[in-house]
Amino acid sequence: MNLIIGAFTIGLILSLLSLGMLISFRMIKFTDITVDGSITLGASLSAVLIMAGWSPWLAIAMAFLAGSMAGAITGILHTKFKIQEILAGILMMTALYSINLRIMGRSNIPLLDTKTVSEGTKNLLLQSAEGGKNILILGWPVPVSDLAFFITSLAFCIILAIVLTRFLLTHFGTALRATGNNPQMVRAQGVNNNTMVVFSLALSNGLVALSGALLAQYQGFADVQMGIGMMVWGLASIIIGEALVGKSGIGITITGAILGTILFRLLIAIALRWGLNPNDLKLVTALFVFVALVAPYFFKSFSKKFLRGSNHA
Amino acid sequence: MLKIQGLTKTFFPNTVNEVKALRNIDLTIKEGSFTAVIGTNGSGKSTLLNAIAGTFIPDSGSIVLDNNQIDQWPEYKRATLIGRVFQNPFAGTAAEMSIAENIVMAMKRGESRPLTMAVTKKVKDEIADRVRMLKMGLEDRLDNPIGTLSGGQRQALTLLMATWLKPKLLLLDEHTAALDPKSAAKIAELTRQIIDQDKLTALMVTHSMQQAVDLPDRIVMMHRGQIVDDFQDEAKKRVRTHDLIDTFDRVQKRELFDESVAKLLLAQYC
Ligand SMILES: Nc1ncnc2c1ncn2[C@@H]1O[C@H](COP(=O)(O)OP(=O)(O)OP(=O)(O)O)[C@@H](O)[C@H]1O
Ligand SMILES: [Mg+2]
Numbered sequence: 001m002n003l004i005i006g007a008f009t010i011g012l013i014l015s016l017l018s019l020g021m022l023i024s025f026r027m028i029k030f031t032d033i034t035v036d037g038s039i040t041l042g043a044s045l046s047a048v049l050i051m052a053g054w055s056p057w058l059a060i061a062m063a064f065l066a067g068s069m070a071g072a073i074t075g076i077l078h079t080k081f082k083i084q085e086i087l088a089g090i091l092m093m094t095a096l097y098s099i100n101l102r103i104m105g106r107s108n109i110p111l112l113d114t115k116t117v118s119e120g121t122k123n124l125l126l127q128s129a130e131g132g133k134n135i136l137i138l139g140w141p142v143p144v145s146d147l148a149f150f151i152t153s154l155a156f157c158i159i160l161a162i163v164l165t166r167f168l169l170t171h172f173g174t175a176l177r178a179t180g181n182n183p184q185m186v187r188a189q190g191v192n193n194n195t196m197v198v199f200s201l202a203l204s205n206g207l208v209a210l211s212g213a214l215l216a217q218y219q220g221f222a223d224v225q226m227g228i229g230m231m232v233w234g235l236a237s238i239i240i241g242e243a244l245v246g247k248s249g250i251g252i253t254i255t256g257a258i259l260g261t262i263l264f265r266l267l268i269a270i271a272l273r274w275g276l277n278p279n280d281l282k283l284v285t286a287l288f289v290f291v292a293l294v295a296p297y298f299f300k301s302f303s304k305k306f307l308r309g310s311n312h313a
Numbered sequence: 314m315l316k317i318q319g320l321t322k323t324f325f326p327n328t329v330n331e332v333k334a335l336r337n338i339d340l341t342i343k344e345g346s347f348t349a350v351i352g353t354n355g356s357g358k359s360t361l362l363n364a365i366a367g368t369f370i371p372d373s374g375s376i377v378l379d380n381n382q383i384d385q386w387p388e389y390k391r392a393t394l395i396g397r398v399f400q401n402p403f404a405g406t407a408a409e410m411s412i413a414e415n416i417v418m419a420m421k422r423g424e425s426r427p428l429t430m431a432v433t434k435k436v437k438d439e440i441a442d443r444v445r446m447l448k449m450g451l452e453d454r455l456d457n458p459i460g461t462l463s464g465g466q467r468q469a470l471t472l473l474m475a476t477w478l479k480p481k482l483l484l485l486d487e488h489t490a491a492l493d494p495k496s497a498a499k500i501a502e503l504t505r506q507i508i509d510q511d512k513l514t515a516l517m518v519t520h521s522m523q524q525a526v527d528l529p530d531r532i533v534m535m536h537r538g539q540i541v542d543d544f545q546d547e548a549k550k551r552v553r554t555h556d557l558i559d560t561f562d563r564v565q566k567r568e569l570f571d572e573s574v575a576k577l578l579l580a581q582y583c
Contacts, residue, residue, distance in 0.1 A: 166430075169431060169432070170426075170427070170429055170430060171426035171429060171431045172427065173431070174417060174418060175418060177414075178407040178415075181408060182403075182407040182408065184399075184404055185405055186418075187388045187389045187392060188397045188405065189392060189418045189421075189422045189474075190389050190393050190421075190422045190423035190424070192387070
């Protein structure tokens, strides 16, 4: 049970990463590699601020702002300085590696016995548990602190999903989505598509950094390496989400991304439980994304061949 | 009113690929008039429209539209004054978004886009009312992705979008060229209808001599980046398709002649 709650909690936290990437990869169709750096930025900045005595809420707000700035810079590198999108992201990500080390002053900050954003929920639960350290769920004892973080992340996820859905359906959000679809049309309707790209990347990386900040609080540490491979991770989650629910409608797409992230996390927890070497995890994820990207084409050409064969017969 | 003076654009200047796409163009278009631009392939018709729309900034010359000097404005800013329909039926709409979402984009052309719901029930009714006029049955499919429609249907919607907020200038670049003859005729008729109704100022590039004779009230002929002929008022009323074709031939012959003379002279002097 603890394992499942843990996987769910990480899944919910990383959903914010997926939602951010949904904006860049799917809405404005920008292959943004900044993600690997900005998730660490969120984690390291919030860890340092918490160690300095800031409230965990202010710390994650600052993480969001810092992530937005990183995303905006990637956007400006691409739109103003005409650097290819992948290269713009790589430049920012590389710069962030040093920036994150600077912020933390070392490569790893442990957050032991510090307050987290789930403090309030935890106190409420402790009251209802009448002082006990565990709460029974389906007969299993679950530590109150774990449950509190689970509930807090769930609330975060639901609120952000609703706000994001509403936002994407506004006039501004509609223009944002059209930017990825047809920038020529967007300009012809009087919208500066470059501004839209910069804004979208800021929002996207803000969410990613937020996800990193929550992850640091949950795991109890920030590490300069923690962002490596996160982009592929998010992409895998988005692909699973699309396979689960399809792409019809904003609300459905967003729900799909969240479900996809949680499912992916659960699958990984199970695989690890079955003895998958954690060192192989990134290889397996990369293979999975490769298969998911190639499978549709493979099946198409396969069915074509098959149909042709039957025509001859 | 649109006033163009000394408009020049050279692509790849000072290289072997240099193309003088626009050479010192002067053109004034009266408010409420409908002008066709015709000319051979590569004569600079699209370049002229793109220069007005702001796809690029011209090398020199001025463009004044409705008392605004717009030649240095970025493309998106010019869209506050200009509505456009492209030759490619896919260029004017966002394929993955619904008909309603596409049109809602056009309902705020050049205005600020607030954080309020875009496609509300009220907006949808308003859209359905105007889409019904197209008589294509699209009013029942407002939630479908626009990419599922035919080229003709998409072009009709792009035309509707370009004119939803009355533009100071409507630019049409061979907007019926990619359609089958029946759809092309329908879009041409729709174009005339909308321009008449809203008394729009319009500039239309076409390869169809018939369209050039039938629809507009002025014909401008381009060749090699220059305006070589201009049929207005009485001259336009008299002009027939074969006159246009004759003019084409004359222009091309004169050019052949020019070139052979140039070669002769070169041979003599070098
Ligand atoms: N973006 C560009 N870059 C380089 N050259 C260009 C560009 N746009 C147009 N040209 C060149 O400028 C010249 C004029 O092209 P333009 O597209 O304006 O012709 P057109 O009159 O519209 O022809 P068509 O009838 O074939 O559409 C051509 O030689 C073309 O190759
Ligand atoms: Mg052209």
